[in-house]
Amino acid sequence: MIRVNDLYKTIGQVKALNGLSFHADNGTITGLLGPNGAGKTTCLRTLLGLLKADSGSASIDGFDIARQTQQARQQIGLFPDPFGLYERLTPREYVQFFAELNGMSSQAAKLATAQVLSLLRMDEIADRRCQGFSQGQRMKTALAQAIVHKPTNIVLDEPTRGLDVMSTRVLRELLLTLKQQGHCVLFSSHVMQEVAALCDQVVVMAKGRVVAQGSPAELCARTGKNSLEDAFITLIGTDEGIAA
Amino acid sequence: MIRLFNTLFRKELLDASRDKRSVMAGLYYALGTPILMCLLFSVLLKQLSSIDELQITIENAEAAPALVHYLASKEINHGEGDKVKAIRLQLSPDFQQSMQQGRPAVVIIDADRSNDRLQSAIRRLERALSQYSNEVAHLRLLARGIDPNLLQAIDVQMHDQATPDSRGGMFLGVATLSIILTLFYAAMNLAIDTSAGERERNSLTLLLSQPLSSLQLVLAKVVAISCFSMAGLLLILVVSKFAYGMVPWQQLGFSISLNLDFMLFAILVGLPLALMSASLQVMMSFMAKSFKEAQTYVTLVLFVPLVLSMVTTYNIADDYLQWLPIAAQQQAMIAFLKGAVIPVPQLMVSSVITLLIFGVCSYASSRLLKSEKVVFSL
Numbered sequence: 001m002i003r004v005n006d007l008y009k010t011i012g013q014v015k016a017l018n019g020l021s022f023h024a025d026n027g028t029i030t031g032l033l034g035p036n037g038a039g040k041t042t043c044l045r046t047l048l049g050l051l052k053a054d055s056g057s058a059s060i061d062g063f064d065i066a067r068q069t070q071q072a073r074q075q076i077g078l079f080p081d082p083f084g085l086y087e088r089l090t091p092r093e094y095v096q097f098f099a100e101l102n103g104m105s106s107q108a109a110k111l112a113t114a115q116v117l118s119l120l121r122m123d124e125i126a127d128r129r130c131q132g133f134s135q136g137q138r139m140k141t142a143l144a145q146a147i148v149h150k151p152t153n154i155v156l157d158e159p160t161r162g163l164d165v166m167s168t169r170v171l172r173e174l175l176l177t178l179k180q181q182g183h184c185v186l187f188s189s190h191v192m193q194e195v196a197a198l199c200d201q202v203v204v205m206a207k208g209r210v211v212a213q214g215s216p217a218e219l220c221a222r223t224g225k226n227s228l229e230d231a232f233i234t235l236i237g238t239d240e241g242i243a244a
Numbered sequence: 245m246i247r248l249f250n251t252l253f254r255k256e257l258l259d260a261s262r263d264k265r266s267v268m269a270g271l272y273y274a275l276g277t278p279i280l281m282c283l284l285f286s287v288l289l290k291q292l293s294s295i296d297e298l299q300i301t302i303e304n305a306e307a308a309p310a311l312v313h314y315l316a317s318k319e320i321n322h323g324e325g326d327k328v329k330a331i332r333l334q335l336s337p338d339f340q341q342s343m344q345q346g347r348p349a350v351v352i353i354d355a356d357r358s359n360d361r362l363q364s365a366i367r368r369l370e371r372a373l374s375q376y377s378n379e380v381a382h383l384r385l386l387a388r389g390i391d392p393n394l395l396q397a398i399d400v401q402m403h404d405q406a407t408p409d410s411r412g413g414m415f416l417g418v419a420t421l422s423i424i425l426t427l428f429y430a431a432m433n434l435a436i437d438t439s440a441g442e443r444e445r446n447s448l449t450l451l452l453s454q455p456l457s458s459l460q461l462v463l464a465k466v467v468a469i470s471c472f473s474m475a476g477l478l479l480i481l482v483v484s485k486f487a488y489g490m491v492p493w494q495q496l497g498f499s500i501s502l503n504l505d506f507m508l509f510a511i512l513v514g515l516p517l518a519l520m521s522a523s524l525q526v527m528m529s530f531m532a533k534s535f536k537e538a539q540t541y542v543t544l545v546l547f548v549p550l551v552l553s554m555v556t557t558y559n560i561a562d563d564y565l566q567w568l569p570i571a572a573q574q575q576a577m578i579a580f581l582k583g584a585v586i587p588v589p590q591l592m593v594s595s596v597i598t599l600l601i602f603g604v605c606s607y608a609s610s611r612l613l614k615s616e617k618v619v620f621s622l
Binding site for chain 2 (some may be wrong): 049073082084085088089101105
């Protein structure tokens with residue numbers, strides 16, 4: 001359960017967040033859709049406490065990120081963009097490291113790592129160093145890192161960027177499984193297809209604020225358009241920065 | 245809290261140990277320097293212990309065979325060819341006659357005094373001539389029944405307190421300098437890689453999104469780097485022990501021998517320095533916007549220990565400098581090697597200052613990691 005309440009953030013001269021409010025519930029996949037430069041990444045960074053909002057608040061499972069930073073972070077699994085792998089570590093070492101960072105004992109972390117690696121069918125590459133991995137293998141490693149400690153909330157920043165069809169499928173299936181298990185999945189994207197195919201809820205962002213929130217069907221109905229794409233363009237007012 | 249630190253520390257150690265390039269760069273220094281020093285010392289000692297023959301042009305040598313013979317006994321000869329210095333010694337034609345009559349016999353040194361490269365040769369010639377003059381004068385007085393000691397109003401006696409070991413001051417300075425600098429050079433590449441490198445590879449933001457404090461992160465990095473510095477220190481101590489064992493010290497009557505006691509002492513004294521070195525370099529790297537910039541900053545910072553250590557080595561230190569980090573630790577190491585009294589108060593104070601700097605730098609780094617500008621290099 002992620003709640004964002006009236007966030008304002010100015011970076012340099014740019015109003016990156018301009019009164020942003022939305023919420024993402026457990027058992028749903030929420031897509032944060034917006035053109036390039038809408039403030040998606042800034043929003044996620046603020047959500048994780050890496051950036052401090054000028055005003056407003058964000059909470060994860062009820063923990064305020066500004067005041068109860070560590071507890072709040074413990075409830076999140078982050079799939080970042082770029083992935084931030086350690087080239088000299090193997091996926092097993094990498095994933096176990098993050099499991100332990102999130103409070104697991106080394107025994108529990110070892111077990112959880114083995115489970116998540118086999119869930120993502122990574123056993124073959126589990127003990128090879130990340131150096132030289134394909135984009136798909138990197139994505140899987142980052143994904144394993146994000147979910148190894150079984151957080152309630154999983155936050156993904158532009159997850160399908162640069163992935164081939166197979167990798168995108170793996171990602172989609174996993175997100176749907178997580179949803180069924182009752183996790184709260186929040187991902188940012190500027191790719192329409194992906195959002196339309198996966199999301200129960202769509203938060204449409206432009207210029208640092210929410211333009212509309214609802215299911216894809218609701219958004220279509222509200223704008224009186226037949227396709228999602230037309231609905232988005234109507235909502236944002238321009239088709240700039242949106243990928244079909 | 246402790247478990248989190250352990251996790252971070254183990255990862256840093258593992259990641260750094262696989263960074264072959266950085267580890268090797270540090271170890272090359274530790275391995276190469278003592279061997280280089282050993283060669284340098286051997287050459288230096290050879291130069292110090294043997295007096296070179298000085299070749300000059302002596303004109304009218306037949307006028308004073310006794311003087312020429314005396315000069316020859318001091319390795320000053322008439323010569324021809326390339327090795328002859330541009331110094332001409334002219335003996336006046338009436339040299340013998342003046343000598344016999346007990347009048348000052350004129351000799352002229354014809355040389356360019358402003359030429360730096362001739363200075364020591366000219367002084368050597370002057371010294372030899374005045375010694376000869378003295379000897380002849382003594383003989384003349386004796387021949388006239390006068391005690392030549394009348395000419396010596398005061399008798400300067402030098403009681404040399406130097407023990408064989410203390411005479412090697414400069415050599416000890418250079419040797420300890422190279423040992424202390426290891427703690428800085430072994431850490432350099434790793435410090436940059438684990439901070440500026442971590443940011444450049446985008447893993448820093450992911451790490452900072454985890455439930456941990458930035459101070460834990462910084463401390464884990466600093467301690468891990470210090471481990472490598474200490475490994476470098478151990479290596480240079482062992483290599484030095486063997487390398488310095490091969491220098492022909494007997495020519496000067498002292499020796500540098502690194503025994504086990506000294507090694508333990510150096511490790512004890514070096515530990516705070518390793519922590520300071522790592523924290524300082526990590527802080528500088530985080531302050532830089534990029535990997536390249538970090539390399540520039542850290543190289544500049546490494547100039548400070550070099551200067552402090554040089555000042556100690558060449559003994560141009562003011563009194564208050566003895567209390568500063570690096571200088572005091574080096575003094576203590578030199579004293580230990582000489583078998584002299586170790587300046588304990590200085591060592592204690594400087595070790596405390598060293599640890600304080602480690603604390604301040606680590607805290608500053610952790611503050612830096614809370615800054616949006618630093619983390620995202622905005």
